Amino acid sequence: MSSEIENIVTTNDELYKAFSSDKKVTDPNTKEVLHYQDALWYGYTELKDKPLLTTNLFISLVNIIKENTSGIRKHTGTKIVNSKDEVIYTPPEGEEVIRAKLYNLEKFIDTDEDEIDPLIKMAVIHYQFEAIHPFPDGNGRAGRILNILYLIQKGLIDLPILYLSKYIIEHKNDYYKLLRLVTEEGNWESWILYVLNAIESTAVYTQNKIDAVYKLMHETSEEIKKKLPKIHTKDLIEIIFQLPYTKIKFIENAGLAGRKTASSYLSTLEEHGFLKSFKVGVERIYINDAFYKLLIKND
Secondary structure, three states: OHHHHOOOOOOHHHHHHHHHOOOOOOOHHHHHHHHHHHHHHHHHHHHHHOOOOOHHHHHHHHHHHHOOOOOOOOOOOOOEEOOOOOEEEOOOOOHHHHHHHHHHHHHHHHOOOOOOOHHHHHHHHHHHHHHHOOOOOOHHHHHHHHHHHHHHHOOOOOOOOOOOHHHHHHOHHHHHHHHHHHHHHOOHHHHHHHHHHHHHHHHHHHHHHHHHHHHHHHHHHHHHHHHOOOOOOHHHHHHHOOOOEEOHHHHHHOOOOOHHHHHHHHHHHHHOOOOEEEEEOOEEEEEOHHHHHHHHOOO
């Protein structure tokens, strides 16, 4: 969804297949969304090793997203335009100027002396990063990763699981309008309230989704235990709920069984309606259809 905001559109199905299959991804949009995930996990790992949000980290995130090494924006003439191609904002220019503003942002992020509530501060950080617009492309996605990393840095979440992109897509006009009103009128209050509403709405949505996944996992486990007690294990259930798509190699890699036994497990689960199989290239992939439908359900 973070990529969809930038009109880089793929499908959940293509992404889940890409996660599960060894087949090379050729669709450019799918590849770019996968790079977003790579950037997010890179940032999460770096933050655990060194709990600082720095310009060098921002550069690394964008380089991973865009799969290049362009770094800080150097060219002049960058304009932010609306759907009518009207210029609505001109970001700062010159690498030295941009780096100075990012350094100022770093200091703001890393100080606790201002005693600003972290959620309000996150809204300010997001605006400031987008206003600096430090990169030729990928600023929006990097900024939304920065939101998640900041919440982790402040101990408000342990894992990167709070994505505001769904809310932003549903209130996209307000998102851009309120960013612009901070720039043009200094209207911080409306922008901060927007972000706080986004956090609350997303937190409730995410918690409900997690609860629903746990419920489905438990129900599926009980049904498999009842119908197929010989193959039922907690570890097998967890594997078919790691991703909507699974395959023999996942069971092998988890050390649960050799290839022949793993194949038998999945075939048996398919025979009893728990999975469906199809081929991607030379591989046979199995889909946990109930899990897939729950993940893509948008309410």
